[in-house]
Amino acid sequence: MEAVAPLLPCGVATHGPPPGTDAYAAAGVDYALLDPGKRRAQEGAAGTTVQLARRGFAEVPGTRGESAYVVDAGDHYLATLAEGLGTKSLVADAVREITRRSHYEAVARDTVATILNDLATVGAVPLVVSAYWAAGTSEWFSDGGRMADLVRGWASACAEAGATWGGGETQAIEGIVAPGAATLAGAAMGIIRPKTRLLLGERVVPQDAILIAPASGIHANGLTLARRLAAALPQGYDTPVPGDPWGRGYGEVLLDPAPLYGPLIEALLDAGVALHYAVHVTGHGWRKLMRAGGALTYMIDCLPDVPPVLDFLRTQTGMSNAEAYGTFNMGAGFALYLPQGDVAQAQRVAGERGIGLLPAGRVEAGPRRVVLRPLDVTYDGASLQIR
Amino acid sequence: MEAVAPLLPCGVATHGPPPGTDAYAAAGVDYALLDPGKRRAQEGAAGTTVQLARRGFAEVPGTRGESAYVVDAGDHYLATLAEGLGTKSLVADAVREITRRSHYEAVARDTVATILNDLATVGAVPLVVSAYWAAGTSEWFSDGGRMADLVRGWASACAEAGATWGGGETQAIEGIVAPGAATLAGAAMGIIRPKTRLLLGERVVPQDAILIAPASGIHANGLTLARRLAAALPQGYDTPVPGDPWGRGYGEVLLDPAPLYGPLIEALLDAGVALHYAVHVTGHGWRKLMRAGGALTYMIDCLPDVPPVLDFLRTQTGMSNAEAYGTFNMGAGFALYLPQGDVAQAQRVAGERGIGLLPAGRVEAGPRRVVLRPLDVTYDGASLQIR
Structure with missing residues (x-):
């Protein structure tokens, strides 16, 4: 996978307006409508926790919303x-x-x-x-x-x-x-x-490193928007995607399946890497990096390569970087949170599996937000109402 | 719930042609099309059993298809x-x-x-x-x-x-x-x-009693056909259902939710009733009574009261009894299989919960089939290709 044109080398802060209208809402998935229902369900579910004790089990504190x-x-x-x-x-x-x-x-x-x-x-x-x-x-x-x-x-x-x-x-x-x-x-x-x-959001602490495991493409998130784009392209799903090494059409590249990250997590834990938390980057894109909640700032200095199909999507739809990273994974399949001292070992273990873990940033004390410094984009806590 | 006209007292064998065209297939759910896909999936699933051993677990023999x-x-x-x-x-x-x-x-x-x-x-x-x-x-x-x-x-x-x-x-x-x-x-x-x-089909043996726990209505099975009927009725979902004690319309009566049978099963097991098996009567109606498989004949001598909405459905659609009982639960929510000697205790335990368990019949050695003697209807093994 090669580096993609509009994204800049790590550490260089540049353009990018704050999120305005939500391009993904316009494409049929409106989280402002979805999320209140999701929260209502979470509240209803929490009221049933007491049943577990009847069976001799107990809810793990902090698990609701994971x-x-x-x-x-x-x-x-x-x-x-x-x-x-x-x-x-x-x-x-x-x-x-x-x-x-x-x-x-x-x-x-x-x-x-x-x-x-x-x-x-x-x-x-x-x-x-x-x-x-x-x-x-x-x-x-x-x-x-x-x-x-x-x-x-x-x-x-x-x-x-x-x-x-x-x-x-x-x-x-x-x-x-x-x-x-x-x-x-x-x-x-x-x-x-x-x-x-056990990995839980509440284990994330300031100074934790944030490692990114690469995505293989769009995965299973953002397809409604991706389908709208296909309908608008003269060649539709047959449109070539610049940068795809096999010269395939847009539709075929969209269909590249997501990796299974579980064996990587298992290998890291087997090796004794002190993982604190892991986030599957899905709906809400990079906003999901603050899934853990709490007053923590997720400071990103380095972005992963963007899969060609996602760069194509962003370019063709005219999305801002703020919209694109707030919607798609943009190359981040999984985010891992762990002590700085364990980063090298984690990279070695992942490398043995052929996976390059990108040291993308770190957790800091501060207001709940995700800061993508290379893009000058910030997602504040209010932009991720659910976990 | 009162006894419904066309059904006869227990033990009286009468009318009922063998199943001909499948009314439910004509209404949009064709098990002849669905079941091969289901079996293909079951075969694919069985190939992954070996993975459990990696985790120190094991598949229970006979569980596939339950x-x-x-x-x-x-x-x-x-x-x-x-x-x-x-x-x-x-x-x-x-x-x-x-x-x-x-x-x-x-x-x-x-x-x-x-x-x-x-x-x-x-x-x-x-x-x-x-x-x-x-x-x-x-x-x-x-x-x-x-x-x-x-x-x-x-x-x-x-x-x-x-x-x-x-x-x-x-x-x-x-x-x-x-x-x-x-x-x-x-x-x-x-x-x-x-x-x-643990309850498994392979525990069913000849001479087991078959007890029926009553259904509250259509439950969640057969709704495609029920909706077709509504479209054909001049008053649609507002059509009165004869026998409904609250004088409600067809739509409202259809919506009566199914009972939760789990607490009954739990109470029976708590009381030491030697249950062998239990069947949730859903798709394929009474054909599901032979879910257990094996060369066993399920001989039914006594049928439960039919919920008014199901009698209404059968009458209005002109279904034969063979079609109706092969499609809907017709009053049987759950079928329980247990030794004859445990029947009285099971009825007592259920009675304490306000549930009348009907001694409907027994298991016999013989070809795999369900025989509804009061209706002179027989479903042979080939009519239930899946479990």
Whole structure:
């Protein structure tokens, strides 16, 4: 992956207005509308915590609002979550017209990745993944080639992450899901053992280093906007993406699946790296770096290479850097928070797996915000209302 | 609930042609199309079992294809699953036009019930429920009244079942989910402790009694067909349902949520009832009674009262009994399989909870089939290709 033109070398502060209108809201996902409902659900959920004690379990303080819900099971923790792919499968459906391939192996890998990458943020290793696939028609499931791809991708991603695919549910829900489409989602259960491997936002402290694990592309976030762009391009999904080493069209490059970051987190913990926290950079883009909450400033001095497809998206839509980094991962798949003294070891362990961890910045005492110094962009705490 | 006209007293064998065309397939859910995809997924999933050993866990033999996936965790079992409501929320959306109430408290209860009733079939008590709600637009989540109902129903059902609502995901997935609609689904993790409480199909033996726990209505299965009927009725969802004690319209009666059967199963096991197996009667209706598989005949001599809404549906659509019982629960929410000697105690324990368990029949050695003697209807093994 090569460095991309409009981004500047690390440490050079430059342009970038503060976020104005939210380009992503204009493209159909408005977090100002979504987030209050999410918060209401979080409040309702918190009221049920008392039930765990009936079963001899306990909620882990601070777990509410993390990417996975963590329960104290005595000599270990259990973590659970549910997640969905979003609209990326619609890109595969459209690209199939061009390539004559279903691309559902990649779509399945992305769905499993979005589930298991969330699970990895709390330091859990996966035990079981459940699938939930709801199509608009029964016929959707009778496309044998696509189903074979979907099953192969799901199974291989589970195996690569060390998870067992336990089962799941396939439904035809006419009138809710569009006729040719499917909602692809799932759930996971994982274990944290020994308990010292638990990662929680409240463990982040000033002076922690922030390491960035690279993204492979758009992952599963921002696809609604990406699809709008395709509709506006004369060549649509067939438009070449500058910088793609294989000369592929926009649609195919969008479909590159996200990496599974869980094995990296597991390797770091196995090696004794004192990870404090990990963030899966998804909705809200780099604003997610302050997911941990608390009065902490996340000072970024160095940005990762931007995957060509994201630079293409930003350029073509005319987004400001503030909008782009507040929406897409822009090259950051995972953010890791750890003591400065453990950075070298973490980089060595990741390097052995072929992953370059970028020392991107550090945590400082100060108002809750993310500062992207190379871009002169700041996201204040109010721009991330949920965790 | 009163006995419904066309059904005859227990033990009287009568009419009923064998299943012909599948009325439910004509209404948009074709299991002949759905089931091969489901089986393909089950095969793909089975290939990942080896991963559990990496974590020090093991798959429980016979768990594949049960309603929940069960893992051996040493001194206990863990069970997980994902499930979705189907299209029942569309009924609530339509009935809101009549009643000016969202009915999403009932819809939420039904979603939790469909998840946790599946979990209960393996003898697990729930620990954590995760929500997955995917709407067609961000605006869907900003209907404060509906969201409040949804959250209240979800939380109260979790609490009633003794589960903690751990969290979940809310997504807007434009282009996949219809603009005014939402896919409502979720997942659960439960525990089976002591391990003797595990329920598995392979434990069913000849001479086991079959007890039926009553259904409250249509539950979450068969709604696509039920919605087609509403569209064909001159008064639509406002059509009175004969036998409904509150004189409500068809739409409102359809929305009666399913009971949570988990606490009943838990009470039976607590009381030492030697349950062998439990079946959540959902898709495929009474054909599900042979879910356990094996060369066993499920001989039914006595049928439960049919909820008025299901009798209305059968009458209005002109379904044969074979079609109706092969599609809807027709009054059977749960089927329990246990030694004859434990029947009286099971009925006593259920009675203390206000639940009448109907001794409906027994298991016999013989070809795999379900025989509804009062209706002269037989479903052979080939009519339930999946478990």
